[in-house]
Amino acid sequence: MPAAQEKEMLLLIEKGLALSIKVTDGFLDWAHPQLRNQYRDNLIKGTSTYHEGLKDKDPSKQADGIRLQLKWIEWWTANADAVDNKLNGR
Numbered sequence: 001m002p003a004a005q006e007k008e009m010l011l012l013i014e015k016g017l018a019l020s021i022k023v024t025d026g027f028l029d030w031a032h033p034q035l036r037n038q039y040r041d042n043l044i045k046g047t048s049t050y051h052e053g054l055k056d057k058d059p060s061k062q063a064d065g066i067r068l069q070l071k072w073i074e075w076w077t078a079n080a081d082a083v084d085n086k087l088n089g090r
Helices: 003-020 025-031 035-056 059-087
Strands: none
Touching (some): 003 035
16 A cells, blocks of 8 residues: 555544544443443454554554454444434434
8 A cells, every 4th residue: 555545544543533532431321231332342442453553564453453343343233223223212
């Protein structure tokens, strides 16, 4: 990947992480009792670990981050309807 494209990708991940940590625990707890832990421990931690692996050029860190992100995807796939129903008052 060209260096300029890699730099842009890393900056976008950093921006996403900065925004994601602003989501409050209260909101996550309200939306679903497991959402806070899944969101923080799998999605954010996974993305952060993957990002570190990219910056450090460490495939092991990248793989660890992807594993956590996949756990998030698995949980979200199983629970998205329940979260959607809560958010939409159903």
